[in-house]
Amino acid sequence: MIAMNILVCFKVTPDLDQLPPDGWEVDRAALTVETSFVKAMINPYDESALELALRFAEDAPGPVKLTALTVGDRSADRYLKMLYALKFDRAVRLETGADLRFTPEGIAAAIAAFVSRNPHQLIIMGRQSGVGDNAATPLLAAEKLGWPCIAHVTEIRSLQEDLLKVRAQADDGFLSYAARPPLVAAVGNVPHAYLRVPTLKERLGVREKKVEIVAAALPAEEGAGCTLTGLDVIDRRRAGLKIEGATPQEKAGALYELYLKERLAKL
């Protein structure tokens, strides 16, 4: 049986929740924010995408080859190595030093170009990634490849050879597809889909494996893309009035009497 090739695309992003509220300073000229000192992480949706791919491979009736891919700089390599330890067959980085914050067109084009040289039947991505919050890359990758796409995916299973069951969130329920590859799946909110952690032994087992690095000339599709022309911190402060009291019960009482009673009566 021919193996099914699955490509999972992920992005390494700074964990922006770690930046203290007063740590947001915009460089007005460059339109950037210094985030290099906060912890990096795999974008949460991509974590789910990677985990769903691993589960799919475990349960599939036929052989599956998993490739993990990211477009970016060296800082992603330790995640790619970790994915080797989790049994990804290939770990690829399309190398670029470009500013990737608002370039879903370019990233999608680089991914599509990779797929045209390295045939895959299923591409699994996250639905949205931090920093740019573009929510566009998987949709554009599908369009560039001329493949169908299912967004907000919550489940991917093998129904039979060459037929997938894909379940996706819709605005007032769920849609379930019986779909034949090729296909792009953009993973949404999936309960219980945190990425597993490799054991020390698994990590040591892949110590010698090298990340595949391929130069990614991001096509300059200026016209179709968008240009960042302004960046501002959003001030969300409210009064933040603190309720005093010696015990939780006292505080609850004060909260109720002073601030909630009247409001509740008006609801």
Added chain:
Amino acid sequence: MKYTVVLNGCSRNIYSQAEETASFVAENLGSAPPGRCILFYSDAQNKEELIALSPAESLLLVKVKQRDPEYYLSLLTGLLQNDTSSLYLFPGDLCGSELAIRLAHRLGGSSLAAVEKIEEDGEELHCYKTVYSGYLRAQLSLRQKPYCLSIARGGDTRRCRKAVKVLKFEELDATGFEKGSPLGEPEYEEEANGGLELEEAPFILVAGQGVNSREKITRLKEIAAEMGATFGVSRPVAMSAWAPLHSLIGVSGVITRPQLCIAVGISGAAAFFAGIEKSKYIVAVNIDELAPLVQSADVVVIDDYEAVLEELCRLIKEQPSLP
């Protein structure tokens, strides 16, 4: 700027789609010539009701046999071949935000998701939207027409809008459209109690990761019911499947706009806060004085949520006239 609004009348959230797009049009395209609306619907919907929802004077009702984005996209690509709109507007829900990006690609234009505001400036369209997981607001400029935008959810739809009277009305029966979707027809499961209830609720109680077990989440859900509040959760709670997906609040879930929101055990990440930002009044209960939500709430209790909420529930229940 000639514009067209595209709505998914097959989805039960059609009212918020219509309100959201109408208020975006009123605030951003007030001086543009009257626009057009394309509205998909199926046999199951009340046509008269849908017509009354149109945010534009010219309405094209398209009857469809399938209600998934891939199908709509094939239809739209054909329908808009010779259309001269420079702007296509979609609601910010799951379907709309997908269609905007993909349609732009097919029409050779440019796209952006979750746009709050636009300004036309000669050859460019300046769009404002939140970025950096919701911590910053960016101005992004598009040059390539047609512009296909989905609107940021949670815009101020309560402001009373001028009723739009449909002056030009056309219908198209596309149920015979065979080329439809390359994926075939999906099965649709209606969600018993979608996020729609949470979206409309006047009073919500939201629990975060600080409420750290399934049992405690279940207890808080009871407390919510006893207090007359609708229950919601932050992402980590939904990811642990301690509460259903449709009760997830934030950019990736429901955007609420209650009169009163009580948030317990929640740090207040921007991606979450976007979901309660439109609350008239926010109460935060957190053990950590430095949690970001402490600054973004109207009033805060620094303490363990459990004792505070049990007592609060008792007080509210004692009050005879309450919901």
